[in-house]
Amino acid sequence: MDFSDTREEAEFRQEARQWLSENAPTHLEESLASSGFGRTNTGDNDPLAEAKKWQKKKSEAGWACIQWPKEYGGRGATPIQSVIWNQEEGIYGRLSATFIIGHGMCGPTVMAYASEELKQKYLPKLSSGEEIWCQLFSEPASGSDLAGLRTKAEKDGDEWVINGQKIWTSGAQHSDYGILITRTDPEVPKHQGLTMFILNMKAEGVDVRPIKQANGDSGFNEVYFENVRITDDHRLGAVGGGWQVSLTTLMNERLAIGGGIATGYPEIKELLESLPLAGGKAIDNPAVRSKLADWHCKAAGLKNTASRAITALSKGDTPGPENSIGKLVAGSMMQDVAKFALDLQGLGGIMMDPEVAEGTARFQAMLMRSPAVRIEGGTDQILRNIIAERVLGLPADMRADKGLPFNKIPSGN
Amino acid sequence: MNFDFSDQEKLIRDQTGRFLGDNCKSEEVRRVLEGNDSYARELWSGLANMGLMATAIPEAYGGVGGGYLGLCVIAEQLGAHLAPVPMSSSIYLAAEAITLYGDESQKETWLPKLATGETIGTLAAVETVQEMTPESINVESDGKTISGTKLIVPDGGIADIAVVLARSTDGLSMFIVDLNEGAVSRTNVDTVDPSKNSASITFNGAPAELLGEAGNGWSMLQDIYDRAAVLFAFEQIGGAQKVLDMAVDYAKQRFAFGRPIGSFQGLKHMMADMYVALKLAESNCFYAAWALANNAADLSTAAATARVSATQAFQLCSRDNIQVHGGMGFTWEVDCHLFYRRSNYLTLVLGGLSVWENRLIESLSASKAA
Ligand SMILES: Cc1cc2nc3c(=O)[nH]c(=O)nc-3n(C[C@H](O)[C@H](O)[C@H](O)COP(=O)(O)OP(=O)(O)OC[C@H]3O[C@@H](n4cnc5c(N)ncnc54)[C@H](O)[C@@H]3O)c2cc1C
Numbered sequence: 001m002d003f004s005d006t007r008e009e010a011e012f013r014q015e016a017r018q019w020l021s022e023n024a025p026t027h028l029e030e031s032l033a034s035s036g037f038g039r040t041n042t043g044d045n046d047p048l049a050e051a052k053k054w055q056k057k058k059s060e061a062g063w064a065c066i067q068w069p070k071e072y073g074g075r076g077a078t079p080i081q082s083v084i085w086n087q088e089e090g091i092y093g094r095l096s097a098t099f100i101i102g103h104g105m106c107g108p109t110v111m112a113y114a115s116e117e118l119k120q121k122y123l124p125k126l127s128s129g130e131e132i133w134c135q136l137f138s139e140p141a142s143g144s145d146l147a148g149l150r151t152k153a154e155k156d157g158d159e160w161v162i163n164g165q166k167i168w169t170s171g172a173q174h175s176d177y178g179i180l181i182t183r184t185d186p187e188v189p190k191h192q193g194l195t196m197f198i199l200n201m202k203a204e205g206v207d208v209r210p211i212k213q214a215n216g217d218s219g220f221n222e223v224y225f226e227n228v229r230i231t232d233d234h235r236l237g238a239v240g241g242g243w244q245v246s247l248t249t250l251m252n253e254r255l256a257i258g259g260g261i262a263t264g265y266p267e268i269k270e271l272l273e274s275l276p277l278a279g280g281k282a283i284d285n286p287a288v289r290s291k292l293a294d295w296h297c298k299a300a301g302l303k304n305t306a307s308r309a310i311t312a313l314s315k316g317d318t319p320g321p322e323n324s325i326g327k328l329v330a331g332s333m334m335q336d337v338a339k340f341a342l343d344l345q346g347l348g349g350i351m352m353d354p355e356v357a358e359g360t361a362r363f364q365a366m367l368m369r370s371p372a373v374r375i376e377g378g379t380d381q382i383l384r385n386i387i388a389e390r391v392l393g394l395p396a397d398m399r400a401d402k403g404l405p406f407n408k409i410p411s412g413n
Numbered sequence: 414m415n416f417d418f419s420d421q422e423k424l425i426r427d428q429t430g431r432f433l434g435d436n437c438k439s440e441e442v443r444r445v446l447e448g449n450d451s452y453a454r455e456l457w458s459g460l461a462n463m464g465l466m467a468t469a470i471p472e473a474y475g476g477v478g479g480g481y482l483g484l485c486v487i488a489e490q491l492g493a494h495l496a497p498v499p500m501s502s503s504i505y506l507a508a509e510a511i512t513l514y515g516d517e518s519q520k521e522t523w524l525p526k527l528a529t530g531e532t533i534g535t536l537a538a539v540e541t542v543q544e545m546t547p548e549s550i551n552v553e554s555d556g557k558t559i560s561g562t563k564l565i566v567p568d569g570g571i572a573d574i575a576v577v578l579a580r581s582t583d584g585l586s587m588f589i590v591d592l593n594e595g596a597v598s599r600t601n602v603d604t605v606d607p608s609k610n611s612a613s614i615t616f617n618g619a620p621a622e623l624l625g626e627a628g629n630g631w632s633m634l635q636d637i638y639d640r641a642a643v644l645f646a647f648e649q650i651g652g653a654q655k656v657l658d659m660a661v662d663y664a665k666q667r668f669a670f671g672r673p674i675g676s677f678q679g680l681k682h683m684m685a686d687m688y689v690a691l692k693l694a695e696s697n698c699f700y701a702a703w704a705l706a707n708n709a710a711d712l713s714t715a716a717a718t719a720r721v722s723a724t725q726a727f728q729l730c731s732r733d734n735i736q737v738h739g740g741m742g743f744t745w746e747v748d749c750h751l752f753y754r755r756s757n758y759l760t761l762v763l764g765g766l767s768v769w770e771n772r773l774i775e776s777l778s779a780s781k782a783a
Contacts, residue, residue: 001415001416001417001418001419001482001699001702001703001706002414002415002703003414003416003703004414005414006414009414080414083414269777273778273781283774283778286767286771289770289771289774290767290770292774293717293721293769293770293771293773293774294721294725294770296718296773296777297693297694297697297718297721297722297725297773298693298722300696300697300700300718300722301692301693301694301696301697301722302693302696304416304696304697304699304700305692305693305696307414307416307696307700308416308417308696308699310414310416311414311415311416311417312417322692325688325689325692325693328689329689329693381678381682383685384678384681384682384685384686385678385681385682385685387685387688387689388675388681388682388684388685389681391688392657392661392684392685392688393661393665394661394664394665394675394676394680394681394684395665395672395673395675395676396676397676397678398672398676
């Protein structure tokens with residue numbers, strides 16, 4: 001066991017640090033630091049433009065998507081180098097929020113399934129931030145039950161014609177491309193009739209409509225398809241093999257989301273150490289100490305679990321379903337942290353105005369965004385099912401749709 | 414970075430696990446639990462023959478000098494098999510105290526014997542049924558002898574020597590006392606986990622030898638507890654993994670309403686939560702093992718973090734394992750209660766959850782101030 005950098009790791013860290021010290025957008029540091037959870041604050045500058053600018057700069061110097069092969073816009077870095085880079089990039093990494101889905105999920109899927117020609121065509125521009133990608137999976141009638149999706153793709157000569165609707169598509173309003181999962185055969189059991197495509201979001205018949213979220217932001221969208229045409233060379237994987245392809249995406253999703261996931265721990269620790277209560281400082285109250293100790297253990301546990309996963313990764317193991325615990329722990333922890341922080345602020349806890357509320361209303365932002373963490377990318381319940389079935393080997397749920405052709409499955413409406 | 418045990422350490426873990434699997438079945442634990450023996454003597458000599466007690470004791474004093482990572486994986490296996498042996502008292506506490514604070518002659522006298530298991534040691538601190546504070550220590554020493562009563566001493570009925578916290582003219586100090594010399598009387602006490610011996614010990618002017626600096630006893634105790642906490646935490650995650658396995662196995666076999674109970678989400682999600690608590694604790698234990706082996710600056714924080722999360726994990730897992738087993742889980746015959754008992758014993762024997770939560774916050778504040 002050894003936590004210190006090896007000589008090569010130390011050299012790599014030094015190289016990254018050196019480049020960052022000369023190139024990082026330091027004028028944004030302060031606003032980025034005060035970003036409320038789920039938001040990227042770039043002060044008076046347009047967040048998307050700043051995000052693209054930083055990504056481009058990194059890309060030109062070989063610091064974008066560093067784990068990807070060089071020919072696709074990366075630098076062929078190891079998993080550990082990638083962790084080191086993230087540590088060094090620090091707060092500027094917040095600028096990359098717009099790219100997480102593209103870089104973390106779409107890119108690896110395209111890399112695994114697209115033709116060489118399409119990889120050359122799409123990946124470098126995805127890496128450099130010139131083009132933004134989204135993930136078109138969930139539908140109104142199929143979120144957790146993703147394989148129950150209905151968006152239709154029908155073959156017409158060398159093309160596919162898409163009709164239907166996706167929902168909750170994060171970033172669709174900014175996106176140039178997306179990976180789209182469709183139903184190509186409704187007469188076979190649901191997992192067998194799916195096919196994955198690369199979709200040009202600017203194609204005729206694609207209609208993106210932002211949805212206003214519970215916290216007031218509009219990060220996700222409805223996306224409608226009316227006779228949208230996709231050429232067959234933009235198919236990812238076999239016809240009917242879409243489920244397999246989606247597993248690649250979802251596995252990478254767990255890694256992308258699970259790694260440095262926010263828990264609210266540093267924020268609550270800072271608050272409790274400084275906040276006065278009637279009987280003294282908050283941190284001196286036994287009930288407060290007990291909660292903080294618990295949260296410390298959870299945050300440390302996630303960090304240490306991630307270190308173990310990285311070690312396994314660097315030895316060539318593939319990340320397994322055990323990585324599901326990150327989001328499961330972090331989501332409800334953050335919700336608890338936010339509630340507790342507000343509870344200690346008296347009536348002031350209800351204020352959302354960042355000018356007045358404690359810490360630019362950071363806990364209020366967490367309160368309002370954390371419910372989504374427990375839903376997006378697999379709900380808490382689905383994650384527990386995954387742990388129970390795929391890690392612990394418990395029997396699968398009894399399913400009402402087992403073996404039925406898709407078009408014979410009860411849908412409740 | 415390499416955050417995993419080495420192949421060598423994994424080998425020690427597997428060998429220990431296999432040996433315990435053969436020699437520490439539930440009947441062996443129950444023999445002690447039901448009062449037919451005060452500890453598993455043959456098992457203890459078997460472990461001694463494997464050299465396990467000697468693992469972290471320095472070579473110069475009859476040990477293997479193999480370091481703490483090996484001892485951590487051994488502790489995990491002892492916890493998994495509920496081994497009714499005095500490893501924690503003798504090695505994590507007494508041998509550690511003497512290694513850390515003993516003078517040359519004390520180390521030469523005691524460590525080789527502790528390393529072979531022929532001498533069993535323990536640590537005697539607690540005197541009241543309230544939380545232990547410096548003020549609660551009333552056992553007294555004139556520097557040469559010791560008098561007073563330690564209310565509850567883990568493995569106190571079977572130990573040969575004890576490291577004793579007592580009040581001397583300089584304040585609280587540590588002493589080594591040979592329990593087999595006269596002027597010591599012991600009474601076994603009933604506890605939630607009778608598979609581990611516990612006794613109350615009264616000293617009536619028993620000969621005592623100062624260990625370490627006079628007046629420094631309380632702070633020495635904290636350091637000893639920090640280090641031992643890592644090893645106790647490994648016993649706890651060992652036990653937690655075992656009960657999670659028990660629960661999963663039972664849930665696959667037992668049917669109700671025409672299906673395996675393991676297909677009910679109420680139980681699946683409960684076991685998923687057991688798994689999550691265990692994973693977090695295990696990862697924190699890994700980090701603490703590293704901190705212990707390397708005497709890291711953040712050892713106190715790492716130890717308390719491992720201790721708190723391992724306590725939470727073993728308590729949750731042993732409790733919900735009973736739930737998964739239904740009525741069977743509440744019988745004497747099925748092993749669930751053995752783990753439930755041990756989890757609560759391990760929680761309290763080194764200071765309970767709230768004590769360690771408090772220590773964790775103290776160490777976080779201290780490291781911030783430094
Ligand atoms: C902020 C945000 C961003 C998102 N971004 C994207 C995106 O970019 N692309 C994309 O494709 N999707 C995205 N999603 C969608 C997300 O993946 C789905 O919302 C999620 O998978 C849940 O599906 P659902 O909303 O249909 O809820 P449902 O599946 O209807 O779930 C409703 C409730 O039923 C429970 N439930 C369902 N099935 C089971 C079961 N088998 N066992 C136990 N309980 C069950 C759920 O846990 C939940 O509590 C996003 C969602 C959010 C909130």
